Amino acid sequence: MGKLKLRSLTKKKEPEKVVTLTRAERAKEKASIEKELVKKGYARKADLIARVIHAVCSKDGKNVFGEKIPAKKMYEPRLIAGSNVKVERGTDYYMNCDGVVEVLKDERGIYYIQGRLFRFGRIRVSVTGDEMEAYLTLIPSVGEADPVSSEQVISECERQGIVFGLDRDAIRSVVERAEKEGVESKDVLIARGEEPVNGSDGLLEFKVRFASGTPFKLLENGRVDYSEQDRITNVNEGELFAVVKKAQTGVKDGHTVKGELIKSIKGREVELEVGSNITVEDKGHALYYSSMIGGQLVINGKSVSVEPRLKIEGDVGPTTGNIRFDGNVLIKGNIKDNFHVVAKKSITVEGNVGSCVVKSGENLLVKNGVVGKNKAYLFAKGNLSVKFAENAVLVALGNIHIQRAALNCKMTSGERVVSKTEKGQIIGGEIRAKKGVEVKTLGNESEHKMDVFVGLDFFVENRLRELRSTKTKYENGMKKLLLILDKFNKIEGDPENLPEKLKKVYVETRKKRALLGLAIQNLKKKELELMGQLEERWEAEVLVHESLFRGVRIYYGGVFYEPDMTKTRVKIYYDKNYEKIKLEKFIAR
Known part of the structure; x- marks a missing residue:
């Protein structure tokens, strides 16, 4: 006997032959036939909702007397697929949409199965792990199902304890879109927490x-x-x-x-x-x-x-580069050729100094010598002391001390140049010392030429020389400006009526002339001040403990003294009363 099974869900199988109605049956189906609802349920799209099992052919039997027992007539179920139902293999009936499944039966015993679109709306509210955001997913209702309302969503939020930062407008927008357009919304932000405003780091x-x-x-x-x-x-x-x-x-x-x-x-x-x-x-x-x-x-x-101190363990050279430091500098090795050392405080060099530049904001001490090669320049705002020096420029606002010897050096001191130790000797070059020189031996037997200037502030002299150079540069610039203005003055009419470009040149030139004129006036005033300072004579003397050789010329202002023969243990000074240089025996104390 055949069977009719109604199912809610099953897996798909391979298609078989589909049972269809005859033309007469279809015509009769179209006519008004009363049908009664025998079963109703809910299924989703692609659910297996029914299966027809066909009857197996019957066979006559016999009793013990050999008499024929006719087989019963078999029942063959008839199931007709209606709307939203798909038939596969002639036996399996699948739902073509989400909705209600209805099974009907007419007076002939024929069954009808149909699907009616129907789906309840569904909502899902999810909260992130840090509970700082909540998201809404809404699947709209279909068919005759009631639409999801904003109140349902808010109720679900309250059920989950979402009470802060709820965006009711966002919820309303999602619900209205689902109701009017039937569009599913997925993971829409509907609530946002408030991050704390922490203090800024230091x-x-x-x-x-x-x-x-x-x-x-x-x-x-x-x-x-x-x-x-x-x-x-x-x-x-x-x-x-x-x-x-x-x-x-x-x-x-x-x-x-x-x-x-x-x-x-x-x-x-x-x-x-x-x-x-x-x-x-x-x-x-x-x-x-x-x-x-x-x-x-x-x-x-x-x-x-x-x-306060920078210590260089070895030499100043390619490994260290030039040194510029705002404190004290100690160099355990040498300063190699072509390198510079500049410090705002004292510099101590335990080795030698080559053909380089060394400038100290306080005292400068070279425990060995300076081999200048006519390129070395040493400067100290305080005292400058070296063991020996040759072919170098030594400048100090304080005293310059030479422990052994200086050969062909140019020395300028704001105080005194001193080289009176056992081997103290200065040969050749030039000495400028405001308050004099004290030396063991000055010059040599070869009558090496050298000049010694004392009694003047030679730094004032240098500043005056630089000032005059600047003044000359400014005066040359003024001449050029006056030539330009002279050309404008030769133009007929008022210069103020010139074309805009020329007028701008004219105005700028006059402005530069005025500023340059003021600068030149200030330089002339400063020049007079420096000339006054330069005329001041300082008490200065040249003390020679042992020998003063020919070839040495000693200047006091505009007058000089040059020995005609070697002198020993002499004191040379300027006598203001007689306005001449005097020489007398010197006895060291």
Whole structure:
């Protein structure tokens, strides 16, 4: 006997022959036939909703007497697919949409199965792991099902404890779109928590440029200069080198979408430990770090300090490059040719100095010698002391001390030049010393030519020379400006009516003439002051402990003395009363 099975879901199988109605049956189906609903249920698209099992052919039987027993007539179920139902293999009936399945039966015993579009709307509200956002997914209702309402969504949010930052307009927009357009919305943001506003972290801001550590300087022509290196970070005395802005407290607390409080956090403070030679000023919102001395700024981990002395263990050369330092410099080795050392405080060189430039803001000490090769230049704002020097320029605002000998050097001192030790000897070159010279031997038996100037401020003389050079440059510039203005004056009419471009040149030239005229006047005034200072004579004397040789000429202002023969143990000075140079025996004390 055949069977009719109604199912809600099953897997698809291979298609078989589909049972169809005859033409007469279809015509009769179209006529008004009363049908009764025998079963109703809900299925989704592609669900197996029914299966027809066909009857197996019957066979007559026999009793014990051999008499025929006719087989019963078999029942063959008839199931007709209606709307939204798809038949496969002639036996399996599948739903073509989400909705209601209805099974009907007429008076002939024929069954009808049809699908009617129907789907309840579904909502899903999900909250992120940090509970800072909530998202809505809405599948709209279909057919006669009631649409999803905003109240249902809000109710679901309340059920999940979402009470903060709910965006009702976003919910309303999703619901209206589902109702009017039937469009599914997926993961729409409907609630957002409020992040706390934490305090900003402290900030360390350096006010100086740090050395890059580059061991060379790339020149414009593409060549590399290893004498210019960037290895030392200098700071001046009293210089502000860092500002530490303090961390701020939390500004505003936050909330999750479930209303939980998120406390704001104070920012992290900058940890900067104060080392030696540093002052710190607290100005409330920030700490100001300044250097107590000129020196090298050193940062070691979280500690900062200023080192007053830079120590070079070996030579100053290609390995170190030129040295520029705001404190004291100690060089354990030599300063090689063509390198520079400049310090704002004292410089000590334990080795030799070659043909290079050395400038000290205080005292300069070379424990060995200076081999200048006519290129060395040594300058000290304080005293300058060397063991020996040859073919070099030595300049000091204080005294210049030569322990052994100086050969063919140009020396300028704001005080005295002294070389009176056992081997103290100065030969050749030039000496300019405001307050005189004290030396063991001046000149040599070969009557080496040399000039000694004393009694004047030779630094004033140098400044006067530089000032006059500048004044000459300005005066030449003034002549050029006057020539341009003279050409404008030869133009007929008022210069003010000139074309705009020429008028601009005219106005700028007059302005430059006025400014340059003021500058020249100031230079002339300063020139007179320096000339007055230069006329001042200082008490100065030349003391020779042993020998003064021929070839040495000693100047006091406009007069000079030159010995006609070797003199021993003499004192040479200028007698203002007689306005001449005098020489007398000198007895060392």
